[in-house]
Amino acid sequence: MPLYDDEAVVLKTFPLGEADRIVVMLTKKHGKIRAVAKGVRKIKSRFGARLEPFMRVNALFATGRTFDVVSQAVLVSAYAESICADYDLYSRASMIAEIADDLVSSSAQYQDSCMQYNLLVAALSALSRGLHSADSIGFSYVLRALKLAGWSPMLNECVVCATKDDLSYFSSCSGGVMCSKDHDLQSIKCNDLARFQMISLINGDWKNIDGTDIDYLTYRCVEQWCEYYLERPIKSMHLLENNM
Numbered sequence: 001m002p003l004y005d006d007e008a009v010v011l012k013t014f015p016l017g018e019a020d021r022i023v024v025m026l027t028k029k030h031g032k033i034r035a036v037a038k039g040v041r042k043i044k045s046r047f048g049a050r051l052e053p054f055m056r057v058n059a060l061f062a063t064g065r066t067f068d069v070v071s072q073a074v075l076v077s078a079y080a081e082s083i084c085a086d087y088d089l090y091s092r093a094s095m096i097a098e099i100a101d102d103l104v105s106s107s108a109q110y111q112d113s114c115m116q117y118n119l120l121v122a123a124l125s126a127l128s129r130g131l132h133s134a135d136s137i138g139f140s141y142v143l144r145a146l147k148l149a150g151w152s153p154m155l156n157e158c159v160v161c162a163t164k165d166d167l168s169y170f171s172s173c174s175g176g177v178m179c180s181k182d183h184d185l186q187s188i189k190c191n192d193l194a195r196f197q198m199i200s201l202i203n204g205d206w207k208n209i210d211g212t213d214i215d216y217l218t219y220r221c222v223e224q225w226c227e228y229y230l231e232r233p234i235k236s237m238h239l240l241e242n243n244m
Helices: 079-083 087-103 110-127 134-148 192-203 215-232 235-241
Strands: 003-016 020-027 032-037 056-062 068-078 170-171 175-180
Touching: 003 032, 003 079, 003 087, 003 110, 020 056, 020 087, 020 110, 020 235, 032 056, 068 079, 068 110, 079 087, 087 110, 087 134, 087 215, 087 235, 110 134, 134 192, 134 215, 192 215, 215 235
Parallel strands: 032 068
Antiparallel strands: 003 020, 003 056, 020 032, 056 068, 170 175
């Protein structure tokens, strides 16, 4: 079978048979891959622990008919060690992995998948090192990943009349913030703090975010924006809502 190698982050896994596992990975050069890791559920597996969610590896793959096969995996970064030891970090990392899985297809173009991969690595690295709050890293990732996919909300003026005043609503289907006069039935409440936080999260302006809690309206706007474009509920985001 032809072989190829790539750097990858494990997004999720599924059991296969008694000893194998299907590993879903976002790679740097080949988009999203579903590959079989044979024997990794055995106690004496050579690299089973390296193929857990949030692990970053250099992997060698053998091309298969239905699924490729992971022939080798060398650890690059064990993000999972610190992430899985903290519930807040784990819940945000799960959200990040779920959205990365939805955003990137198995046939993604190299440039698109590489940019999404680099953003994913940066987010998991920041989480594992505690560079910023788990909420700010997670929501920044969501907005920036969607921006890379071509979906970025208008936040500085009303999407209908272009006024910069009274921007108290947010509508994903309309493309961003709306004034009280022009808001539609699908819009949700927004405020200046939520707009300011979303702008800062998209731009990575950590000096404006660090030391502050992410506002609940910010969360609601990010959630609506994400679910509108991914066209399905994001389970991990709803778990976060219960804790906010």
